[in-house]
Amino acid sequence: MAITSETLDQLQGEPGWLRERRESALATFERLPAPSRTDEEWRRTDVSRLDPSRFSKLEHLDGHELVLPEALPEGVILEPLRVAAEKHRDLVEPRLFSLVHADRDRFTALHAALFTGGTFLYVPDGVVVDKPIIGQHFSHEAGTSVLPHTLIVAGKGSKFDYLDEYIAENDGEDGYRSGSTEIFLDEGAQVGYVAVQKWGRNVWHFSDQRAELLKDSSLHLFNVTLGGKFSKTRVEASLAGPGADAELKAIYFASGEQFFDFHTLQDHRVGNTRSDLLFKGALSDAARTVYAGLIRIEKHAARSDAYQANRNLVLSDHAKATSVPMLEIDNNDVRCTHGATVGPVDPEHLFYLRSRGIPEPTAKRMLIQGFFGDVLDRIPFEHARRLVEAELESRIG
Amino acid sequence: MADFEIKDLRASVEGRQILKGVSLDINKGEVHAVMGPNGSGKSTLSHTLMGHPGYSVDGGSVMFKGQNILDLEPDERARLGMFLALQYPVVVPGISMANFLRTALNSHRGYDGKDKSKAVSPKEFRGLLKDKLKVLHMDDSFLSRYINDGFSGGEKKRAEILQMAVLKPEIAILDETDSGLDIDSIKFVAEAVNRMRGPNLGVLIITHYTRILEFIQPDFVHVLVDGKFVLSGGSEVAERLEKTGYSEWGHAEETTPQEVA
Numbered sequence: 001m002a003i004t005s006e007t008l009d010q011l012q013g014e015p016g017w018l019r020e021r022r023e024s025a026l027a028t029f030e031r032l033p034a035p036s037r038t039d040e041e042w043r044r045t046d047v048s049r050l051d052p053s054r055f056s057k058l059e060h061l062d063g064h065e066l067v068l069p070e071a072l073p074e075g076v077i078l079e080p081l082r083v084a085a086e087k088h089r090d091l092v093e094p095r096l097f098s099l100v101h102a103d104r105d106r107f108t109a110l111h112a113a114l115f116t117g118g119t120f121l122y123v124p125d126g127v128v129v130d131k132p133i134i135g136q137h138f139s140h141e142a143g144t145s146v147l148p149h150t151l152i153v154a155g156k157g158s159k160f161d162y163l164d165e166y167i168a169e170n171d172g173e174d175g176y177r178s179g180s181t182e183i184f185l186d187e188g189a190q191v192g193y194v195a196v197q198k199w200g201r202n203v204w205h206f207s208d209q210r211a212e213l214l215k216d217s218s219l220h221l222f223n224v225t226l227g228g229k230f231s232k233t234r235v236e237a238s239l240a241g242p243g244a245d246a247e248l249k250a251i252y253f254a255s256g257e258q259f260f261d262f263h264t265l266q267d268h269r270v271g272n273t274r275s276d277l278l279f280k281g282a283l284s285d286a287a288r289t290v291y292a293g294l295i296r297i298e299k300h301a302a303r304s305d306a307y308q309a310n311r312n313l314v315l316s317d318h319a320k321a322t323s324v325p326m327l328e329i330d331n332n333d334v335r336c337t338h339g340a341t342v343g344p345v346d347p348e349h350l351f352y353l354r355s356r357g358i359p360e361p362t363a364k365r366m367l368i369q370g371f372f373g374d375v376l377d378r379i380p381f382e383h384a385r386r387l388v389e390a391e392l393e394s395r396i397g
Numbered sequence: 398m399a400d401f402e403i404k405d406l407r408a409s410v411e412g413r414q415i416l417k418g419v420s421l422d423i424n425k426g427e428v429h430a431v432m433g434p435n436g437s438g439k440s441t442l443s444h445t446l447m448g449h450p451g452y453s454v455d456g457g458s459v460m461f462k463g464q465n466i467l468d469l470e471p472d473e474r475a476r477l478g479m480f481l482a483l484q485y486p487v488v489v490p491g492i493s494m495a496n497f498l499r500t501a502l503n504s505h506r507g508y509d510g511k512d513k514s515k516a517v518s519p520k521e522f523r524g525l526l527k528d529k530l531k532v533l534h535m536d537d538s539f540l541s542r543y544i545n546d547g548f549s550g551g552e553k554k555r556a557e558i559l560q561m562a563v564l565k566p567e568i569a570i571l572d573e574t575d576s577g578l579d580i581d582s583i584k585f586v587a588e589a590v591n592r593m594r595g596p597n598l599g600v601l602i603i604t605h606y607t608r609i610l611e612f613i614q615p616d617f618v619h620v621l622v623d624g625k626f627v628l629s630g631g632s633e634v635a636e637r638l639e640k641t642g643y644s645e646w647g648h649a650e651e652t653t654p655q656e657v658a
Contacts (some may be wrong), residue, residue, distance in 0.1 A: 359509075
């Protein structure tokens with residue numbers, strides 16, 4: 001069944017402005033060509049076998065679960081995104097898809113047209129939420145689209161942690177999945193955001209995360225990618241005010257024939273800003289990953305610090321990791337480093353552990369855990385750290 | 398028959414033969430020193446005995462507890478009771494010393510993650526380490542650090558001996574444990590090794606210099622030159638080397654370390 005405006009009829013009970021947005025995004029989807037492998041971004045990323053219309057049945061709608069701290073402070077709004085579109089139009093309408101643009105590509109457009117729920121979180125100026133807020137997004141059926149969208153607005157000086165968990169009921173299901181996030185950090189806001197993607201192993205997954213950081217705000221963003229036969233994630237931080245600080249970290253573990261693609265952007269639009277990116281992944285079997293990251297320092301962004309590193313641990317001769325760091329610097333008064341490594345478990349490390357009596361499989365497991373160790377320590381809050389450690393342990397086996 | 402019997406061991410690295418027939422009997426309770434100039438095959442001997450994948454065995458046998466250990470994997474050799482203190486202990490980020498030591502100890506006890514009764518308890522583990530840390534002049538903070546990460550040369554070597562003390566091998570090979578060590582570290586290491594000496598431990602000290610032998614008295618000294626033993630005897634061999642160096646075998650190298658300014 002083709003994706004048409006009738007597909008949108010599955011999304012009842014929404015305000016007119018949102019329906020118009022969706023119609024417009026759908027038109028964009030129809031207008032945009034499929035990505036070509038002559039585009040640098042899609043050169044190693046093959047979507048030619050994806051036909052989204054196979055997945056025109058939308059699932060999930062508002063079926064996410066929010067795990068709330070016992071009581072949210074006064075003024076905090078936490079609602080299903082579609083509900084918030086009606087009740088808090090003034091807050092939602094100007095921001096929704098203003099960071100993640102619907103016309104970025106066909107898949108972003110499709111997500112903007114069909115997003116099936118998600119969360120709206122608004123934390124007013126000066127408000128601190130002690131315990132993490134957790135959004136869990138479940139898929140229940142094969143052959144459907146599940147497309148949650150998270151919109152987070154952090155008021156001046158607010159402070160909180162948020163976790164998005166994307167969970168498949170059946171690990172073998174196929175389908176179309178996304179999980180996109182927009183985060184607005186007003187002056188001095190401090191936000192921890194963790195996304196754990198563990199959709200089924202046969203789905204197509206597209207994610208666009210973009211944050212805008214105003215003066216003196218800080219973001220600790222952490223991605224964990226485990227699911228999907230195909231998973232493409234964009235992580236972008238726009239450093240728009242002096243003193244803004246973005247820490248962008250990720251771990252991924254690809255096995256079987258999984259393909260993961262990560263594109264990142266550290267966009268230093270003004271001076272005195274800092275970004276620190278570390279993406280670490282392990283690959284086994286015949287898995288493939290692509291990492292491409294851009295540090296962009298704009299002309300007036302003097303005295304900025306930007307760091308970028310991508311490390312890949314390749315556990316099989318048939319697995320392949322590609323890493324492409326890029327710099328675009330229009331100002332000389334900056335500190336900037338980037339680096340990429342792709343390689344197997346160090347045989348000297350393995351020998352050292354084995355020479356102490358540790359059997360090879362245990363030694364390898366320890367070395368993989370050790371590889372992720374320093375980045376796991378950077379997960380911004382305890383609940384997410386425990387969750388990720390457990391997930392990783394089950395993957396490492 | 399000796400407890401640990403090396404017979405006509407030949408080994409090569411990257412196709413080049415280094416050990417050209419080494420035979421040595423080690424009994425528990427004995428301390429043997431193997432001395433030799435650079436390039437004589439000392440490291441090849443230690444690494445081949447422990448089964449490092451970069452060294453290939455071309456012939457000979459090493460019998461220990463009724464098995465030719467050359468047929469075993471490195472971890473099997475360790476669990477059988479062998480230990481190698483490396484000349485250059487590697488830094489392994491992300492794994493704490495405590496985790497490393499506990500996993501190694503559990504492996505020796507046959508704990509594979511299932512039968513919890515075999516695993517070392519936290520209390521026993523702490524008790525086990527306490528005295529050993531003290532003898533080596535190491536404090537608890539070592540345990541929470543990543544393996545050898547940020548350790549000084551002396552700390553790395555002491556950490557090797559700590560592992561030896563915890564794992565209680567029957568045959569321990571100390572590969573150039575004295576190289577790069579300050580005199581205090583040598584003394585701490587020697588004291589720890591001397592405490593472990595006894596009827597249940599055979600030691601093979603591999604060294605270029607005689608210095609460590611002042612602190613750990615060997616029962617036997619063997620001189621390795623160009624992949625073969627050229628001289629074996631008691632501690633008088635070390636004294637002879639102290640005076641003449643390796644020159645009588647065509648090597649003009651010092652046997653006492655250069656003072657580092």
